[in-house]
Amino acid sequence: MEQVRKSAHDCDALVIGGGIVGLSTAYAITRAAPGTRVTVLEKEPGPARHQTGRNSGVIHSGIYYRPGSLKARYAVRGAAEMVKFCAEYGIAHAVTGKLIVATGRDELPRLHALVQRGRENGIPVRELGAAQIEEYEPEVRGLAAIHVGTTGICDYTAVARHLADASGADIRYGAEVVRVDRRPERGVAVLTSGGDIVRARVLVNCAGLHCDEVARRTGDDPQVRIVPFRGEYYELARPELVRGLVYPVPDPAFPFLGVHLTRGIDGGVHVGPNAVPALAREGYGWGVVRPRELAGTLSWPGSWRIARRHWRYGAGELRRSVSKAAFAEAVRRLLPAVEERDLVPAPAGVRAQAVLRDGTLVDDFLIREGPRTVHVLNAPSPAATASLPIGREVARRALAALAATE
Template identity: 70%
Template sequence: MKHDVQVLVVGGGIVGLSTAYALTREHPGTGVLVLEKESAPATHQTGRNSGVIHSGVYYRPGSLKARYATGGAREMVAFCREQGIAHEVTGKLIIATDPAELPRLAALAERGRANGIPLTELDPAGIRAHEPEVTGIAGLHLATTGICDYPAVARRYADLAGQTGAELRLNTPVLGIARRADGVTVTTPHGEVRCAVLVNCAGLHSDRIARLAGDDPGVRIVPFRGEYYELVPERRALVRGLVYPVPDPAFPFLGVHLTRGVHGDVHVGPNAVPALAREGYDWRTLRPRDLAETVRFPGTWRIARRHWRHEVGELHRSLSKRAFTTAVRRLLPGVAEADLVPATAGVRAQAVARDGTLLDDFAFAGFDPDDPRSPRRAVHVLNAPSPAATASLGIGREVARRAVAALRAG
């Protein structure tokens, strides 16, 4: 097969663009093309999050998340500084509001230290010194957490990759993939593209792209919508930085938290509710194909049986602003319903196994340089949850490493 490009990346979010940047920077001369179905890059998960540069305190020591996040936070701050992208190292509080949460807070402190994260344990007076309007009985202050403009980061990855030969094609969805021993042909509305190696960074559609390429991903993307409010401008002074509750280990999300962004806005949320479409950013958006895939998948029902009590509460907070406000008041007693206005929602591309296990760590499939029996010609990023944006430079290098190894393996 005559190849139009050596590496074709599907998906113009922060992971796909960081992969293109890493390929052109670490492996100069590699021909790279990125296909993005939207009219601009970074419009889904990258452009619909709270912009936090995560320190890595939540992640199991030795996991990919922990390894990428702790170094990734430093790298992201340095990248933003070098490139003139809006950012700030704000620090972050994790607050216990109930005595039952104290053992979990202590476990987080131990995990944070194991991951090499500078942290300080706080009493109520220490909490007030950082956040006068926040209440709690104990807390942790993490010095390395920050905020930045991730869509701007993604656009800069695209610019830097483009300066060394990579191409980004917008409005170009993937319609079909034909994989042969000598290459991969990708069909788009604008014609075919032939490549030596396909890299799947399709986020909310990564499992579908893997199946189109002839690989069994072993997981299904089950979309969860995170709904945010933000404080009205005259009440933004209630929050100085980033404030999180102690997460419940029985539920795979962090809970409602407070985040001051790089432009001065203060996001409150998110909750986590099932989305009726992979790009279902409100209750009105329903895609029958997406919903049918979710409903037919056995893992969906196993999640529901395991977490239904938590999910009932999430749904209540989604449908009732009063209930959402009550949840926020655990951390911020001075907030009122009138202080909160709806903000942009996001959808998390959560990979779920058939047994209902929510993949917690980054997950790759396809060609593996360390496994000579692995399938060739394709590399799949199947699960890239938070802190993927924080760690995007490191993840991009890892995906690029796999792609280049696949090129060499033929």
């Protein structure tokens, strides 16, 4: 690849990744610094084809997250901003509220802890007894529950499209990054699969499932590996059984919320997801295997440490993956009326989970910087909810990096 010349930059900031975080970042850069030239490279033929467009569409309240963490701050702020953004631009959304339901006595202390956490995060929470659950969800059963009023739903793909249109950035679809040449004193040049070379003063890595690979291509050590987990969903054939959003009490030892029920913006009810290891970074089914990516996962010491630490939990998830009856059994803890035949397979998603070498699952947002680079290395749920404030934070760092090059 030819060397980058300072006078020959095609753009000021080059964003890799056309999901909701990348597009929010491009939007925030052009809002904060009008005239900044921004290019977005997305390998798919359109925006939001992976994590953004393959989730249940929930606007999360922020009740689960440790007070003071980036997830807590961004989710609470982001939920309010997302509702306002959708209302302003006519994007389908609704503030529905949700129930978190305890079905066993061992879950009651964890439910009470969520009440306290919600209050610390400034989230309105109502505690419910068993009889009060039916006021919200007549078919749901539990020992106790909490109602979280600020949770909602929206069409995140439509949000991403609007961010793309409104950003004023040069967005190039079908442009997969195959090589990065960084010269700290001159800039960054990226070669795409189509043979194009894009030169920039600063690179912003929002590549989601491939963010650690992009970081390594720049010469930065991300110190994490993306381990993909597939979330498998069903659609409820009898959507009338559920009015809104119903969640179990999460297990704090694992960063997944468990099988839940979500009435989407289209009126259908999603059931899931469970979480199983994916055999490829875009492995949306057991039949999708990419040996190089699988080898990368298996060679990372943290992957084996996760397996040893969480094998019991993982075994249950795998059982629900291969057995529809087992999945239905899990749903009946919340919704006793559901039958196996009520579950219709729906598209799966894959979560880009950052894992440290010691097997720690990175729980919070992780943003790191290098010479002329900003890397978003972990953007777990509630990344879509919090995408507007996350985009501003990444944009702030990108603009600081740009200022340092002048």
